[in-house]
Amino acid sequence: DVKVTQSSRYLVKRTGEKVFLECVQDMDHENMFWYRQDPGLGLRLIYFSYDVKMKEKGDIPEGYSVSREKKERFSLILESASTNQTSMYLCASSSRSGVDEQFFGPGTRLTVL
Amino acid sequence: QKEVEQNSGPLSVPEGAIASLNCTYSDRGSQSFFWYRQYSGKSPELIMFIYSNGDKEDGRFTAQLNKASQYVSLLIRDSQPSDSATYLCAVGGYSGAGSYQLTFGKGTKLSVIP
Numbered sequence: 001d002v003k004v005t006q007s008s009r010y011l012v013k014r015t016g017e018k019v020f021l022e023c024v025q026d027m028d029h030e031n032m033f034w035y036r037q038d039p040g041l042g043l044r045l046i047y048f049s050y051d052v053k054m055k056e057k058g059d060i061p062e063g064y065s066v067s068r069e070k071k072e073r074f075s076l077i078l079e080s081a082s083t084n085q086t087s088m089y090l091c092a093s094s095s096r097s098g099v100d101e102q103f104f105g106p107g108t109r110l111t112v113l
Numbered sequence: 114q115k116e117v118e119q120n121s122g123p124l125s126v127p128e129g130a131i132a133s134l135n136c137t138y139s140d141r142g143s144q145s146f147f148w149y150r151q152y153s154g155k156s157p158e159l160i161m162f163i164y165s166n167g168d169k170e171d172g173r174f175t176a177q178l179n180k181a182s183q184y185v186s187l188l189i190r191d192s193q194p195s196d197s198a199t200y201l202c203a204v205g206g207y208s209g210a211g212s213y214q215l216t217f218g219k220g221t222k223l224s225v226i227p
Contacts (some may be wrong), residue, residue: 042219
């Protein structure tokens with residue numbers, strides 16, 4: 001059974017804190033993605049990675065960075081959290097074939113106070 | 114910027130009826146098409162994918178694709194209250210940088226009334 005896990009389901013942080021969100025997949029997938037989902041705005045791609053140490057900006061990368069040191073793990077970093085980064089963060093992975101579906105993790109609900 | 118448009122709803126149908134969800138997309142080069150279901154507070158889960166023009170059936174679900182019209186739909190037959198969720202249309206294609214990505218619509222909220 002395919003599985004994508006995220007480090008936390010709920011997270012509360014203070015403005016200005018550095019925040020790490022971690023995602024792990026056990027499907028040996030090459031591609032991994034970070035999205036945020038907000039009411040009325042849908043799913044928006046922040047960053048994705050198509051190989052270890054490789055990354056590409058999505059539609060809304062400002063204020064975020066990512067790290068992929070191992071194939072199964074993809075981290076999203078908020079360098080200095082702000083209240084407008086309060087959101088649901090979803091990690092996904094897919095195989096290199098590209099046309100395949102993306103499998104989603106359970107999501108992290110981040111609140112920045 | 115690639116766009117995927119869905120009617121936000123809510124779409125309300127009585128139990129046992131057919132629910133019809135629609136999606137249009139802007140990129141003619143799109144190659145793969147997906148329907149995800151998302152329950153409130155949960156992450157999206159895939160229910161159907163389609164790559165070729167025509168219909169694809171899986172149980173109570175039928176996906177329809179018309180690439181000439183840039184249109185994809187999902188029909189849910191014999192709708193059940195458990196089908197009440199937000200349905201996301203996702204369209205796959207290559208970005209300008211050559212990597213494959215999905216572009217998601219904002220979703221249609223479906224309510225099945227018992």
